[in-house]
Amino acid sequence: MQFVHDNTDTLIEKLHSSVSFNIIITTHHKPDGDAMGSSLALFGYLKQLKHTVRLITPTDYPSFLHWMPGHKDVIIYEQNEKRCKALAEEADFIFCLDFNDLNRINEFGSVVECSKAEKIMIDHHREPSGFDDYRYWTYEASSTSELIFEFIKKCGHLDRITPEIANCLYTGIMTDTGSFRYRGTSSNTHRAIAELIDKGAQNSMIHELVYDSNTPMRLKMMGFVLYEKLEILTAYNTALVYLTREELARFNIKTGDTEGFVNYGLSIEGIKLSVLIVDRTKLVKMSFRSKGDFSCNEFARDHFNGGGHKNAAGGQSSDSLDMTISRFTEVLSRYKDQLK
Ligand code: 5GP
Ligand code: MN
Numbered sequence: 001m002q003f004v005h006d007n008t009d010t011l012i013e014k015l016h017s018s019v020s021f022n023i024i025i026t027t028h029h030k031p032d033g034d035a036m037g038s039s040l041a042l043f044g045y046l047k048q049l050k051h052t053v054r055l056i057t058p059t060d061y062p063s064f065l066h067w068m069p070g071h072k073d074v075i076i077y078e079q080n081e082k083r084c085k086a087l088a089e090e091a092d093f094i095f096c097l098d099f100n101d102l103n104r105i106n107e108f109g110s111v112v113e114c115s116k117a118e119k120i121m122i123d124h125h126r127e128p129s130g131f132d133d134y135r136y137w138t139y140e141a142s143s144t145s146e147l148i149f150e151f152i153k154k155c156g157h158l159d160r161i162t163p164e165i166a167n168c169l170y171t172g173i174m175t176d177t178g179s180f181r182y183r184g185t186s187s188n189t190h191r192a193i194a195e196l197i198d199k200g201a202q203n204s205m206i207h208e209l210v211y212d213s214n215t216p217m218r219l220k221m222m223g224f225v226l227y228e229k230l231e232i233l234t235a236y237n238t239a240l241v242y243l244t245r246e247e248l249a250r251f252n253i254k255t256g257d258t259e260g261f262v263n264y265g266l267s268i269e270g271i272k273l274s275v276l277i278v279d280r281t282k283l284v285k286m287s288f289r290s291k292g293d294f295s296c297n298e299f300a301r302d303h304f305n306g307g308g309h310k311n312a313a314g315g316q317s318s319d320s321l322d323m324t325i326s327r328f329t330e331v332l333s334r335y336k337d338q339l340k
Contacts, residue, residue, distance in 0.1 A: 001138070001140075001141065001146075001147075001150050001188050003138050003140055004136060004137065004138045004141075004147075004150070005135050005136075005137045005138060006135065006136050006137075006154075007134055007135055008120070008134050008135075008136050008151070008154075011093075011118075011120060011134045012154070012155055015046070015049060015051070015093075015155075016049070016155070020050050020051055020052065021051045021052070021092040021093055022051070022052050022054075022087075022090050022091045022092050022093075023046055023051045023052065023053045023054070023091065023092065023093045023094075023095065024053075024054050024055075024056055024087060024088060024091045024093070024094045024095070024117070025039050025042055025043055025046075025053065025054070025055045025056070025094075025095040025097060026039075026055070026056045026057065026058070026094065026095070026096055026097070026105060026108065026112065027039045027057060027096075027097045027098050027099065027105075028058070028098055028099035028104040028105060029057075029058040029059045029104065029105060029106050030059055030060075030061065030255060030256075031057050031059075031061040031065075031098075032061075032062075032175060032176075032259070033065060033171050033172055033174065033175025033176065033210060034098055034143045034144050034145050034172040034173075034175055034176040035057075035061075035097065035098040035099075035144070035172075036057075036061055036065050036068060036168075036171070036172070037068070037143075037145045037168045037169055037170070037171040037172025037173070037175070038097045038098055038122070038143070038144040038145040038147070038148045038168075038169070038172050039055050039057075039097050039098075040055065040068050040069060040070040040071070040074075040168040041145065041148050041149075041152075041165045041168035041169045041172070042095060042097065042122075042148050042151075043055045043070050043073070044069065044070060044162065044164055044165045044168065045148075045152055045157070045160060045161075045165060048160050054073075054075060054087055055070065055073060055074050055075065056074075056075045056076075056077055056084050056087070056108065057074055057075075057076055057077065058076075058077045058078065058105045058106045058107070058108045059076065059077070059078050059106070059255075060076055060078075060255055061255060061256070062254075062255050062256020062257075062259065063213070063254070063255075063256065064209065064210050064213040064256060065171070065210070065256075067209050068167070068168055068171065069164035069165075069167060069168060070164075070168070075087075077105075077106070077107070077108045078106075081107075084108065084111065085111055088111045088112060088114075088115040088117070089115065091115055091117040092117055092118070093117055093118050093119075093120060094112055094115060094117045094118070094119050094120070095119075095120045095122065096112070096119055096120065096121045096122070096123070096131075096132065097122050097123065097144050097148075098122075098123055098124075098125075098144040099123060099125065100121055100123045100125050100127070100128035100129060100132075100137070101128070101129040101131075101307070102129070102131050112131075113131065118133040118134065119131060119132045119133050119134070120132060120133065120134040120135070120136070121134070121135050121136070121137060122136045122137070122144060122147050122148065122151060123137050123144055123147070124137070124138060124139055124140070124141040124142070124143060124144055124146075124147060124184075124309075125139065125297075125307060125308055125309060126139045126297050126307065126308070126309065126310070127297075127301070127307065136150075136151055139309065140184070140186075141184065142173060142176060142177045142182070142184035142185050142186065142189045143172050143173045143175075143176035143177065143184070143189075144172065144176075145168070145169045145170075145171070145172025145173045145176065146169075146172075146173050146188070146189055146192055148169060148172075149161075149169050149173075149192045149195075149196070150192075158195070158199075161195075161196070161199045162199070162200070163199065163200025163201065163202075165199075166196040166197075166199040166200050166201035167200075167201050167202060167206060169192075169196055169201070170193065170196045170197070170201035170203060170206055171206050171210060173189060173192065173193060173196075174203075174206060174207070174210070175210065177189065178263070179207070180193070182311065182312075183310075183311060184309070217251060217252065218251075218257055220251070221251040221253070221257070222261070224247075224251070225241055225243070225261060226264060229241045229242070229243070229247075230264070230265065232268070232271070233329070233332070235336065236273065236332050236333075236335065236336060236339045237270055237271055237272040237273065237339045237340070238271065238272070238273040238274070238275065238332060238339060239264075239265025239266065239268060239271050239273070239274040239275070240265070240274075240275050240277070240328075241261060241262070241265065241275070241276050241277070242276075242277040242278070242279075242321065242325055243258065243276075243277070243278045243279065244279050244321060245279045245281075245321075248278070248279070248280075258276065258278055261276050261287075262274050262275070262276035262287040262288075262289050263289060265289070266289050266290075266291060271291070272290055272291050272292060272294055272339050273288065273289070273290045273291075273294055273296075273339055274288070274289045274290075275287065275288055275289075275328065277321070277324060277325060277328065279321040283316045283317065283318050284316060284317040284318070284319065284320075284321055284324045285314070285315075285316055286300070286304050286306065286314060286315045286316060286317065286324070286328075287312075287313075287314050288300055288308075288312070288313045288314065288315070289311060289312050290310075290311050290312075291311065293338075294335070294338055294339060295310050296308060296309065296310065296311060296312055296313035297309055297310055297313045299313070299331075299335070300313040300314060300315035301313075301315075303315070303327075303328075303331045304316060304317055304328075305317070
């Protein structure tokens with residue numbers, strides 16, 4: 001892969017030496033398929049090198065990922081604060097996957113920051129904040145899982161990709177590329193996928209496990225959202241959905257249940273920007289998706305304390321839902337020309 005910012009040569013020498021290290025892998029809060037896929041794959045690989053490896057997620061993650069190999073070993077920071085702090089204290093290395101700013105891992109961020117461990121960032125989001133000692137990064141990769149595949153290849157260990165590791169990497173690449181359709185999907189992505197299938201990834205099973213896991217209630221909620229809640233802001237070629245706390249409670253919405261909703265708006269002909277605003281308990285969470293040149297990353301960064309990729313980003317607001325919506329529409333009006 002081209003253009004990877006990579007200073008991991010000495011790190012790899014250490015990992016391949018005969019010393020056994022204490023290693024933590026962590027990923028962003030509310031981890032998605034790529035976050036869990038890349039983390040569980042690296043977890044499986046580093047354990048083969050006889051290191052002591054722990055995977056710590058800041059929060060829980062969607063149940064449609066619970067089938068993944070290694071799921072039972074995941075330690076959730078929110079539920080095991082004391083233990084995670086002790087582990088961070090004795091860690092030699094902390095791998096930070098699929099994020100590039102410590103604010104993406106909530107309270108665990110300050111724990112990681114204070115740890116004496118060397119930090120390795122493997123990520124494909126724009127504008128890293130720079131907390132890392134080692135970096136394997138490019139925003140041109142489809143996913144962090146593709147980068148982990150490349151990293152294992154760089155280590156000369158493609159032969160260590162077991163069917164379990166292949167399944168994890170396949171899941172991450174599949175989910176972050178929208179099943180191989182988004183712009184970041186390259187010939188390199190497809191070559192990696194082909195190799196993963198050769199190594200035992202069960203591609204058809206994975207699509208079923210991840211995408212055919214709806215409950216009847218979730219499908220009904222989706223119907224409600226599309227029928228009752230989808231607004232088209234014609235002047236800005238923008239689709240907007242917001243969900244109140246009352247609506248979340250009414251449909252018993254759990255982690256991951258709103259995943260993918262934001263994409264429906266973008267499937268409307270002519271729509272350039274799709275936005276989902278959800279009134280979560282602690283803050284209002286926003287998801288942005290775009291087509292073409294409109295930069296969701298910059299929009300999220302400049303106005304909603306967020307970031308991500310050019311065509312997919314997220315942000316948040318500590319205002320009320322109503323305030324957030326009116327602030328959003330006010331800000332949007334400044335982008336009329338870009339959204340034409
Ligand atoms: P989603 O809308 O699915 O939550 O996130 C879309 C993309 O933006 C993901 O790659 C995610 O990691 C990133 N992202 C989501 N929320 C935030 C945020 O609050 N801050 C930053 N920096 N990135 C985010
Ligand atoms: Mn990702």
